[in-house]
Amino acid sequence: MSFAESPSRSLELPRLPFRRLLWPAVLVATAILVMLPASALPAWAWKYPSAWQIPLSPWISAFMKWLMERASFGLFTVHDATRAFAWTLDLPLSFAKSLLATGFVQGLGSDAVTIVPAIPWFSMIMVSVVAAFAVGGRQLAIPMALGLVYLVVFGQWSSAMVTLASVLVSSILGSIGGLLLGLACVRWRALDRMVSPVLDVAQTMPVFAYLLPMLILFGFGPVSAMVATVIYAMPPMVRVSVIAIRAVPEEVLALGRMTGCTRRQLTWKMLVPTALPALMVGVNQVIMLSLNVVIIASMIGAGGLGWDVLSALRSLNIGAGLEAGVAITVLAVLLDRFAQALAVRSARPPMRDEAARLFRRRAIIVALALAVVLWLATAFQPEIAPYPDAWRLSTGPFWNQLVSWINITFFSTLEAIKTAILLNVLIPVKRFMLALPWPWVVAIVAIAGWRLGGWRLALTVGLMALFMAVVGLWQASMITVYLCGVSVIISALIGVPVGVAAAQRPKLWRVVEAVIDTLQTLPTFVYLIPIVMLFRVGDFTALIAIVLYAVAPAIRYTAHGVARISPHLIEAGAMNGCTRRQILTRIRLPLAIPEIMLGINQTIMLALSMLVITALVGTRDLGQVTFAALAKADVGAGLVAGFCVAFIGMIADRLISAGAARMKARRGLEA
Template sequence: MSLAEARPASPAVFSRIAPGRLMWIAVLIATIVLVMLPANALPAWAWKYPLAWQVPFGSWISAFMKWLMESASFGFFTVHDFTRAIAWTLDLPLQFAKSVFATGFIQGQGSDAVVILPAIPWFAMIVLSVAAGYAVGGLALGLQMGFGLAYLAVFGQWDSAMVTLASVLVASLFGAAGGLLVGLACVRWRWLERIVSPLLDVAQTMPVFAYLLPMLILFGFGPVSAMVATVIYALPPMVRVTIVAIRAVPEEIRSLGLMTGCTRRQITWKMLVPSALPALMVGVNQVIMLSLNVVIIASMIGAGGLGWDVLTALRSLNIGKGLEAGLAITVLAVLLDRFAQALAVRSGAAVQGQSTGRRNILIGGLGLGLALWAAAAISQPLAVYPEAWKLSTGAFFSDIVSWINVNFFSTLEAIRTGVLLNVLIPVKRFMLALPWPWVVAVIALAGYRLGGWRLALTVGLMALFPVVVGLWPTTMITVYLTVVSVVLSALIGIPIGIASAQRPKLWRVVEAVVDTLQTLPSFVYLIPIVMLFRVGDFTALIAIVLYAVAPAIRYTAHGVARVSPHLVEAGAMNGCTRGQILKRIRLPLALPEILLGVNQTIMLALSMLVITALVGTRDLGQETYSALAKADVGRGLVAGLCVAFIGMVADRLISAAAGRMRARMGVEA
């Protein structure tokens, strides 16, 4: 691409694209006019979809689930028996992991229960983790693992953290293995990928609340249902990473396997999968982080652990207890993230020189850890961290929040009220005043302009779905909060990304902050914000922006930094200032990448928006949460599908726009 292509378009080009711009200006003016029209200017059905026209998908789904669990059978056994058998089978590895890490191996029940072998004690676990961290990532990772687990013990979070760790490890194992198998099947059969792809989109964008209830009905109340829901939520990234990683393996490796007489199975498992292992480990890392992010939600149906501690603290507004449990989840997330990243790097690097020494350290640590575990089994009180050694920061955090509320209440209330009156409420009223036929038509028009009739039909039908199920007003409230949150995230994230892309020292600081924001579980954001601003849309807005701003920063920095230095140098040689190079060269070329960052910001905003139903929003998240509380599976799934379709419409349109920009500029994805 030459420098001339990066400069502003010629008048001839403007004459070609001007009609399109004029069309969108006309659409904007028409939208404003429609909002300002009196209610009787259009037919009543344009504002409120008639009840007689609505399709009762929710009732159909609820009736189907009732028939499935009460009447459906496979001859000798019912569906209820079949799903309970699956639950019993899945419970075996989960109970084994909990026995190892948390409860110990127990014989008998109730008052007759006897601990045969205690759970691995805290000091043995620290020794094992330090050895494993050193073997995988060196001394720095080993020390991080040790200090992180010691923090959990010192601050009294060990028992709950080990329950959470057991659940996450088992769910991650099932998610990674299932995602790998589905991804390999999609690589082998293209028709299967076409079927699976939209299902993955729905699973990734549908709120976890929506399918907690079906899992509860199918598998019963308890940790197994929570684990299945966690696996469904965490599996899609592994499937997508597997497809990309296997297809990226050089063709020469496949040809070598065929030439040496390998079967298809041998080529897959002995050549393709090992060659793609570094990329696959990135997918495993994503599965682990997503699994950990669901533990609080899953605690609503019996998962327990740190998630339950955070949830109870949030319900009782116990700031100290909630932040302690939230920080424990954060520590656990950071440790698992760092370990998985190091494992991914190690799987793709040749570390022959250090492998023997690190392997000996690992074996020695394993032996010492097992010896300490045996000592704890002989003297079981050793396995328990002494109460006298525990510390607590709960009172400290509570005092800080109380001090802020006492001294800055007026300022915080003024900020909250100002944003509500001047931003949130006007945007909300504007969105609710839009007639649904016009919104659906504009979305379909955007799809046609960006991707043709197929995309127009797809996004148009997705936009129509909330209308026909009677959830249009609730959907527009969701859209309004998402739009405001994403705009604010972009206004914060894009300038930070631009500034840090050209300053390596600044980027190191920003990257550490972004990594922290992406590692923090979503519920952790809610606790201090609720304490400062109480419940409501403003609280949800702050939590969403904090959770969703990271992709806007990262993608912008990546897009600006990867612009060809030859183009930048050519601009400087032509006398362009630094600002002109940024506006005329870097930003235009980075725009597709920035759009993809905005796309990811929308996905995270929707994910967080559903969770903010716990702090008083009245959107689709509240609809799914209420359905879970009332055991209304149809209502929950329909509301979840509405959220999923919002995300999928945004994803399809933004991806199509980014693709058109890349094609226009001749830039490869």
């Protein structure tokens, strides 16, 4: 050994045992702290002193009160400004609802007179099918027709049109706002750095948390619900816009400058059209997220299918709730397929066959003209507009009877399963989380951040964890972490094996994909109705609902990660004598771990979003705090609890993303 080599090795040797022993030492220390009596540590270590707490909730409530009662902009107050803004937003929303659902009416109450009726169901189906055919051909037109016929036959048409009007206006506003903000972030990097954490909070904060501020600012009604929906649905559009605009080739920009384009022309005639296929992905996400919150938005006056599901949950009417929930799923699938077809069409060259294009154009014009004629006919013969009640179908009684039969027949078995999981899993984990001193939990989070991403990540996640204690919501936060953690572990134990199996069997994957697509598009509230009827309220009910909703990303990302492994690596392993199990355990799974971790990350996000909704079935976590704040009109408490939920999600996201990037770097994969 040379003298030049010895100092470097002498410095490296002590670091290796330290890194290997760090987490075992943390685990041993954690076990010791849990077993210590309460008197072994100062009282402030077990419960954050109220004297040290920051009264953030009263401060926010007082600020909102001052903002609405006293703040002004010279000639008008903030209250006047927000009400004027609400009136402006109500114009397109009222127009869309009148066009699709209620008709254009003059007068109020008994004096109301319908000037122009709403588009009848048969005309709407014709217009929608024609639009689907023009965008996506028969492959889109046939599912569009079948989906809309389902809404009519099962009596969901009126509510579906109210929901569709709200979703269309919210999606248009969210897409335009997200595109404009994304363009601004591309132009000004400083704005991008400022907006990024705000988008993180907006995506991870529960919708419940900012329903109350929307009510205070814009009043009770569909406008407040629409603004809350836009805030929740716009962040993906902003992120997609930034990525899509920055991905435009430099040659396009150079061509625009050479032809003398101004900055505005370069943006709207070169950048945006070139990035349009990618931008349509963001529009698709806005539509899906808007539909995801229609039930929550119905709590503050949105109405439509969301109100039908919420009413069914309150009365435990599984049949009505399931039919309305399936109607939301049908709308989600149809709008999703339509948006995807628009994205494909925007990237496809125009049809070259002039005769075929002329025939399609004539067929579309004739169908639209017929739809308009039938619509005008309903103004003179209103009785032809409604779908006959005698022709309607309902599966409600069947589902109600099925759940009742399961409840009666398997009551003892279901109670035994529930009791076993409560006593052996949920209660011990809950007691363990509540027994940990808050400084030690904050320290563990910071240590994890330091090991995975350095001191900046450690400081970020450590301060986020400390925030939950400082605002006085540590216990509720730990209950949230416990229930979310158990749900994510169970989802991973189910999702990873299913994803591995489906990745290697195409027929099985088609079946699994159909199931998880249904689970992801079915409204979250619909999960609760049958589960509450079978298991009643409590943590176990919440656990099942969360697992059902959150298991899809674990399956999808695992299957994607395992399936995308290079065939050359698999062939090399087989040539070296590896068995099928060895190829799976030593090649496929190790290389797919970064993708699997990203799937777990998405599972955590979905679990947190569902956890807030399960507050309706008796959990005592941050979701319950948020829901109680909404009921008490305490805007400060709701926002602070929402920030805690957002910080839990952001801590998990930062740590898992850093871990996945580190694994990819070690394996020489693309970051």
